[in-house]
Amino acid sequence: MLDSRRNVLLACALSALAGYVDGIGFLHLGGLFVSFMSGNSTRMGVSLAEGHWSNALAAFGLVALFVIGAAAGSLMVLGRGANRQALVLLVEALLLAAAALAHALGLENVAVAAIVLAMGLENAVFQIDGGAGLGVTYVTGALVKAGQLIAAALTGGSRWGWLPNVLMWAALVAGAAAGALGYAWINLAAIWFAAAAALV
Numbered sequence: 001m002l003d004s005r006r007n008v009l010l011a012c013a014l015s016a017l018a019g020y021v022d023g024i025g026f027l028h029l030g031g032l033f034v035s036f037m038s039g040n041s042t043r044m045g046v047s048l049a050e051g052h053w054s055n056a057l058a059a060f061g062l063v064a065l066f067v068i069g070a071a072a073g074s075l076m077v078l079g080r081g082a083n084r085q086a087l088v089l090l091v092e093a094l095l096l097a098a099a100a101l102a103h104a105l106g107l108e109n110v111a112v113a114a115i116v117l118a119m120g121l122e123n124a125v126f127q128i129d130g131g132a133g134l135g136v137t138y139v140t141g142a143l144v145k146a147g148q149l150i151a152a153a154l155t156g157g158s159r160w161g162w163l164p165n166v167l168m169w170a171a172l173v174a175g176a177a178a179g180a181l182g183y184a185w186i187n188l189a190a191i192w193f194a195a196a197a198a199l200v
Contacts, residue, residue, distance in 0.1 A: 007126070008164045011136055012171040013197075014122055018137035019175025021096070021194050024183045025115060026176075029058075034112065035119035035137035037063050062116055069120020077127045088125050089198050092118045096195035103188040111188060118198075139169045 018035045025034030033039045044059035076091065077084050099114035119137045126136065135141055142165040149162035182190030 008167065011126065011164070012167050014125060014136040015139065015168045016171040016175035017194060017197050018119060018122060019172035020179035020182070021115060021119060021191065022137070023176035023179025024188065024190055025112070027180060027183045028188055029112065032059060032062060034062065034115045035066070037066050038138065038140065065113055065116040066120040069117035070123050072117070073121035073124025074127055077124045085125055088121060092121050093195050093198035095121065096191055096198055100189060100191040100195060103191065115191065136168070139172050142168045
């Protein structure tokens, strides 16, 4: 998947975009995520154990929306048209723009829903032939792969095979920092920049 410079650069750009959006979402939602569903699943489990039903339901709603977005992205990629990768990114840009517009209109729940759908959708960009593809809105898998490839490098494998996965992680962290700064500056309106980036 990360077998060409173009794919590495695109994966890093999409990870940075996801980090940016997730940083904004994390601050806006007070500790829930718009692209990191492992975190939301853990929060849901803890909330259930503590009897905080509304918090558990909120986390579940985000997970469900993310899965719907991922399914929609997969349907686009599995279609027959050309430029399916570009189509996924165009729809993502439109969803993010819709989120920013909804925020401007005071429709916060609609804004968050559109953001989560967009993040689920983004993961279809590297999907090939119906497989799961490469997740670009979360980096746990990339870090596991980096560790495995470091082990391979230490035992005679490719010396730098781990680097693209570490770059994806670094891009997500940098994006999250930028998102936090954007949110501190103009609140959820910072999503406009994410919409523009996806469109580009």
